[in-house]
Amino acid sequence: MNKNNLVLTGKSLELKDIEAVACGKRKVEIDSKTFENIVECRQLIYELAESETPVYGFNRGVGMNKDREVMGKYFSEYNRNLILAHCVSVGEPASEEVTRATVLARLNSFLIGCTGIQPEIVLMYRELLNREIHPVIPSKGSIGEGDIGCLSHIGLAIIGEGEVIYKGERMASDEALKKEGLTPIILGPKDGLAIVSSNALSSGKGALVLNEIERLVDTLDLIYALSLEGLRGNVTPLEEKPCEYRGFLGQKKSMQRVRDLLEGSYLWLPGVTESLQDPLSYRGSCQVHGSLRDALEYTREYLTLQLNTSDDNPCLLKEERRIISCANYEPTTWVLGFEMLGVALSHVSRNACYRTIKLANPKFTGLSRFLTPSDTRVIAYGTIQKTFAALDAENRHLSNPTSVDYLSLAGDIEDRGTNSVYVVEKTGKIVDNIWWILAIELLHASQAIDLRKATKLGKGTKPVYEAVRKAVPFLEQDRNLTKDIETVYCLLKNGNLLNI
Incomplete structure (x- = not known):
């Protein structure tokens, strides 16, 4: 066992692990005792196959066809047909990173032992990750009660009938499997439903989004601190004592970070600012960022729970030697967390826009209009406001809840939905828009x-200011600002500024 590999048990997967495997290509292994349990669970499936007890998706159909009997001799054909019939998703394929996160999320939940899936499929999911064979998964088609229309394409790939991205090339899955010496899976009882009935696409992608939000909120504090120095703002709202009386945890963390970043800044010198109270967008930034931190903490807790528990229906109960229908696929608790994050991010977005507007206004800064170095010669940041206004408008609409928008399907038996994949996707879009908005704010600051x-900057803000100036020079003459924005956006999004 390679000590650098991630060992999966079904119970200890963390959000940072998802990113390491999905983006860093970290290899995975399966805990030996956990795998033994998978083998035992599969043996129980074979025993139950001989029973006359009706079981959903096992010896009976799925959805409206739950009353259709599936004969034992047709298990392989039925499960293959189930995969094919559920390959209904459309649109652009999920990225390789999201695909890897999805495969990992489902692999980990296999290991809990409630699926009864054949061990060969578990091993195949491991090989998909370690050999970088990435099934092509069209990303649109899940209503959020199990991503069945999307995850079926993983099933298609492992039986050698789908497509994959292998070493950067899109090809038939059987060709890629052959190149790696792997044999396509022959499906057996319950395998089809075990492959498709999971929220792994939304939860895997969600883990990547949460990791990015964690970087974003730390960056928010950093840019606010720099903007405060650019504004020559009042630092009394950062004092510790009033925050102690308030007690909100996210607010306390952001405020402590900003105080640390501004340690040694000229802002703490007596008589520096003439402002008794700055605009709310400055005075309350730590509170707004703290709200995002609190929402993030809630969502992280429940998504981590999702990743380390079973969302299978039906659920195999090994100890009781039976398999029963349930509603463990229901993801509303953590989907609501992403909806909450969308609203919190929209507040963050609007607040950053107002901070930037204030930096361009001589009434608040005492500096030139739109931060021009020459009123009669250089327009400077006179037009750039339209860009962040457009991005913020998009964020406002993306923050609208969509988990409540669903139809009653499958002959009115499937009358629930959460749109979890789209909820996660639009939250990620808001995050990306905010990186652009923050890039513009950082240029202003x-x-x-x-x-x-101002040469006496904080111990945390000075190196960031210097890094920005190394990448983008002072705006002495009007130039193509799109390039400046993109340069700073890349600095922010890749997390480099947080590591200075």
């Missing part, structure tokens, strides 16, 4: 600091 000739 740096320009204001230069115009103010």
